Amino acid sequence: MKVTIVGAGNVGATCADVISYRGIASEVVLIDIKEGFAEGKAMDIMQCATTTGFNTKVVGSTNDYTKTAGSDVVVITSGIPRKPGMTREELIGINAGIVKSVSDNVLAHSPNAIIVVVSNPMDTMTYLALKATGLPKNRVIGMGGALDSSRFKYFLSQALDKPSNDIQGMVIGGHGDTTMIPLTRLASYNGSPISNFMSQEEMDKVAADTMVGGATLTKLLGTSAWYAPGASVAYLVDSILNDQKRMIPCSVMLEGEYGQNDICIGVPCIIGKNGVEEIVDIKLNEAEKALFEKSADAVRNMNEALSSVL
Numbered sequence: 001m002k003v004t005i006v007g008a009g010n011v012g013a014t015c016a017d018v019i020s021y022r023g024i025a026s027e028v029v030l031i032d033i034k035e036g037f038a039e040g041k042a043m044d045i046m047q048c049a050t051t052t053g054f055n056t057k058v059v060g061s062t063n064d065y066t067k068t069a070g071s072d073v074v075v076i077t078s079g080i081p082r083k084p085g086m087t088r089e090e091l092i093g094i095n096a097g098i099v100k101s102v103s104d105n106v107l108a109h110s111p112n113a114i115i116v117v118v119s120n121p122m123d124t125m126t127y128l129a130l131k132a133t134g135l136p137k138n139r140v141i142g143m144g145g146a147l148d149s150s151r152f153k154y155f156l157s158q159a160l161d162k163p164s165n166d167i168q169g170m171v172i173g174g175h176g177d178t179t180m181i182p183l184t185r186l187a188s189y190n191g192s193p194i195s196n197f198m199s200q201e202e203m204d205k206v207a208a209d210t211m212v213g214g215a216t217l218t219k220l221l222g223t224s225a226w227y228a229p230g231a232s233v234a235y236l237v238d239s240i241l242n243d244q245k246r247m248i249p250c251s252v253m254l255e256g257e258y259g260q261n262d263i264c265i266g267v268p269c270i271i272g273k274n275g276v277e278e279i280v281d282i283k284l285n286e287a288e289k290a291l292f293e294k295s296a297d298a299v300r301n302m303n304e305a306l307s308s309v310l
């Protein structure tokens, strides 16, 4: 199985690294516009093969898409990340042009690939990739909910002082500081509702910390995060390539589901070899439905800025 990752920067290279050492794909192609950069990252990762014990072939390329031909999955991480104090939405001016041209190149060489969009503002970039390529909606998937959910579980685990892997929880809605919806009501500690262990005030704080999780890291690091984002992409790619049919919140095109149309936004999806195989209706309550509608309004407003590229 072959995976191409466009953008060999922080997120792209981390994703390539995780995919390789976990043996998720047999070949990973890293491609970037910066001369020699992807080749260097690929070589560095390949030099881990004997010490971490993997057999994935990792190839780097400077903008030569022939090397990406026949990929089963293509991950788009190319574009600029935000700096402290910025929102993800402010990246649209530069990233929309990059995502559009990359989508065209990718499809020309891998007509059957499933595309995973990571570049921000991710929901709008997913919508752009879907419209620009004309691919069926099951084959264009925005990654954000997997990361936001892992942050949600991290903050819950910190508040409860329990291991992250004993926590279940999900974040849906837009992948933005004000559009994310951590589903506190449905989160559990090994199946027992977290409200059995935390006050409303503590749960509200976890939700608020989750929503600005990316901004907090950007402030600490000077650029946005990459370890958890790269690992979250690898987790999603694993579910596709190995047909795991995991339920992962992803940004996908809605046609009536969750009361929305013509928008890509985070909802729980079954992810398998065909990409998005099902959108799961988890029965939101009225308050959650209202939050989802507000989140969709904000994402839709952002999508309007695409009129110059589409």
Ligand SMILES: NC(=O)C1=CN([C@@H]2O[C@H](COP(=O)(O)OP(=O)(O)OC[C@H]3O[C@@H](n4cnc5c(N)ncnc54)[C@H](O)[C@@H]3O)[C@@H](O)[C@H]2O)C=CC1
Pocket (backbone or CB within 6 Å): 006, 007, 008, 009, 010, 011, 012, 031, 032, 033, 034, 037, 077, 078, 079, 080, 081, 082, 088, 091, 095, 098, 102, 117, 118, 119, 120, 122, 143, 144, 147, 175, 223, 224, 225, 226, 229
């Ligand atoms: N959806 C999500 O959950 C997350 C999204 N992101 C987003 O992912 C993107 C990448 O972030 P980082 O890796 O930290 O940035 P980075 O700056 O480390 O890497 C981006 C890479 O893209 C390359 N690039 C730019 N234009 C290109 C083109 N036309 N073709 C090929 N490569 C190109 C650059 O040369 C650079 O190496 C940003 O937009 C960031 O906001 C980051 C983390 C999580």
Ligand SMILES: O=C([O-])CC(=O)C(=O)O
Pocket (backbone or CB within 6 Å): 081, 082, 088, 120, 147, 213, 214, 215, 218, 224, 225, 229
């Ligand atoms: O915060 C950012 O800009 C990058 C990102 O999407 C995240 O880490 O969630």
